[in-house]
Amino acid sequence: MSSKLTDRQQQVLDCIRECIADTGMAPTRAEIADIMGFQSKNAASDHLRALERKGYIRLHSDRSRGIQLLDNAYWGEEELPIVGKVAAGVPIEAIENVERTVPVPQGLFKQRPTYLLKVQGDSMVDAGIFDGDLIAVRKSNVARSGEIVVARIDEEVTVKTLKLNKSSATLLPANEAYEPIKVPADQLVIEGIFVGLIRDPNSY
Amino acid sequence: MSSKLTDRQQQVLDCIRECIADTGMAPTRAEIADIMGFQSKNAASDHLRALERKGYIRLHSDRSRGIQLLDNAYWGEEELPIVGKVAAGVPIEAIENVERTVPVPQGLFKQRPTYLLKVQGDSMVDAGIFDGDLIAVRKSNVARSGEIVVARIDEEVTVKTLKLNKSSATLLPANEAYEPIKVPADQLVIEGIFVGLIRDPNSY
DNA sequence: AATAACACTGTTCATATTATCAGTATCCGT
DNA sequence: ACGGATACTGATAATATGAACAGTGTTATT
Numbered sequence: 001m002s003s004k005l006t007d008r009q010q011q012v013l014d015c016i017r018e019c020i021a022d023t024g025m026a027p028t029r030a031e032i033a034d035i036m037g038f039q040s041k042n043a044a045s046d047h048l049r050a051l052e053r054k055g056y057i058r059l060h061s062d063r064s065r066g067i068q069l070l071d072n073a074y075w076g077e078e079e080l081p082i083v084g085k086v087a088a089g090v091p092i093e094a095i096e097n098v099e100r101t102v103p104v105p106q107g108l109f110k111q112r113p114t115y116l117l118k119v120q121g122d123s124m125v126d127a128g129i130f131d132g133d134l135i136a137v138r139k140s141n142v143a144r145s146g147e148i149v150v151a152r153i154d155e156e157v158t159v160k161t162l163k164l165n166k167s168s169a170t171l172l173p174a175n176e177a178y179e180p181i182k183v184p185a186d187q188l189v190i191e192g193i194f195v196g197l198i199r200d201p202n203s204y
Numbered sequence: 205m206s207s208k209l210t211d212r213q214q215q216v217l218d219c220i221r222e223c224i225a226d227t228g229m230a231p232t233r234a235e236i237a238d239i240m241g242f243q244s245k246n247a248a249s250d251h252l253r254a255l256e257r258k259g260y261i262r263l264h265s266d267r268s269r270g271i272q273l274l275d276n277a278y279w280g281e282e283e284l285p286i287v288g289k290v291a292a293g294v295p296i297e298a299i300e301n302v303e304r305t306v307p308v309p310q311g312l313f314k315q316r317p318t319y320l321l322k323v324q325g326d327s328m329v330d331a332g333i334f335d336g337d338l339i340a341v342r343k344s345n346v347a348r349s350g351e352i353v354v355a356r357i358d359e360e361v362t363v364k365t366l367k368l369n370k371s372s373a374t375l376l377p378a379n380e381a382y383e384p385i386k387v388p389a390d391q392l393v394i395e396g397i398f399v400g401l402i403r404d405p406n407s408y
Numbered sequence: 409a410a411t412a413a414c415a416c417t418g419t420t421c422a423t424a425t426t427a428t429c430a431g432t433a434t435c436c437g438t
Numbered sequence: 439a440c441g442g443a444t445a446c447t448g449a450t451a452a453t454a455t456g457a458a459c460a461g462t463g464t465t466a467t468t
Contacts, residue, residue, distance in 0.1 A: 024272045025230065039447055042448080043447075063425090064269055108308075110404055128329065128332040128333065128403070197402070201352070210414070212414080232454075232455060232456085233457095234454085246419095249458095250416075251415085268424060268454070
């Protein structure tokens with residue numbers, strides 16, 4: 001992964017993002033210096049080099065405004081990975097689980113999702129979550145009672161409504177054909193919280 | 205609105221869009237000329253001026269790569285209107301019905317939606333369409349049997365599964381509490397076809 | 409038949425922008 | 439206590455890019 005940014009570098013990165021969001025163009029060194037209050041354009045150059053080295057941007061040499069944002073927070077939309085079958089014992093976002101990626105605009109959902117999970121099975125049909133639906137999941141290892149969560153039990157990943165009672169947790173399906181699952185609070189591994197749903201009836 | 209583009213101008217506009225989608229940067233005059241096969245940069249300049257005059261782009265003078273795309277089809281995503289309550293006798297997309305707009309990336313759904321409709325009522329819960337969900341609708345006045353459609357009956361807009369038998373049509377709810385609606389084929393007005401669903405559990 | 413918009417080629421010039429070199433000072437890990 | 443990353447100032451050279459001017463045909467419109 002890309003290494004951590006210093007405060008100043010983060011500010012410069014934010015400044016670039018803002019520029020692109022506002023005008024659709026990346027800023028020049030001079031513009032960055034202006035906005036950040038540098039006296040020298042080279043201060044901006046230095047930061048850009050640092051941002052590139054750390055993997056946040058790509059610099060196209062000799063091209064004006066040749067700053068390309070990488071990875072996340074692109075232009076108000078993000079490429080989110082679609083996770084299908086999750087192999088046992090493997091982190092949910094591991095590459096082998098990713099089927100493809102889809103651009104999802106920021107702000108489509110109130111809470112920002114981390115990845116999309118392709119639902120398998122019909123245990124949540126009564127909550128309107130069907131087999132094949134994509135659910136938008138925000139990564140988190142805690143959740144409040146009543147929230148729909150992505151949880152791992154015995155290395156299996158499932159989507160259920162979480163109910164917390166005093167010392168134990170219950171994972172509640174939304175389908176009469178399934179039984180609630182009671183889990184000791186210390187054995188429950190929450191992977192994320194359900195923050196949105198996308199369904200495409202025409203997706204093969 | 206902006207006036208119509210010539211074929212060539214449309215090609216140049218497409219070329220700009222592609223550039224931005226690929227690299228995040230607008231192209232220079234020289235790059236456009238290269239891609240389009242012009243011998244002269246000025247050919248590109250001419251087209252850009254035409255595109256600006258017609259309201260498709262904004263040119264920032266004296267700034268390199270200072271081409272800003274305007275209005276629609278920005279960067280692979282479209283602003284789709286969210287339609288809430290639909291007033292009787294009014295076209296579904298009429299301005300007074302639009303609550304707000306949301307950017308939806310092209311390709312999120314197999315079929316491209318025309319607008320989003322905020323679902324009211326629970327007549328389709330068994331199909332996983334809940335009160336408050338946004339359904340993506342592709343405008344169409346025909347539909348095949350079995351598809352979920354947006355239809356108008358007596359000036360009321362509803363979402364139902366369409367069943368066509370010989371000479372009559374039935375609009376099938378997906379909730380036992382509701383009755384199927386039988387409509388003479390000539391009285392049925394189909395507004396559009398359900399092509400996708402977006403749910404945000406945190407939307408106020 | 410005249411006029412304007414379209415669709416270019418080709419050249420020159422001004423300036424916008426990047427690249428690079430030479431410094432200074434602070435902070436951090438070893 | 440040392441090297442390296444951070445965080446800048448300041449100046450100059452090289453080049454990328456936009457703007458302007460002078461042309462040539464073609465097509466659409468009045």
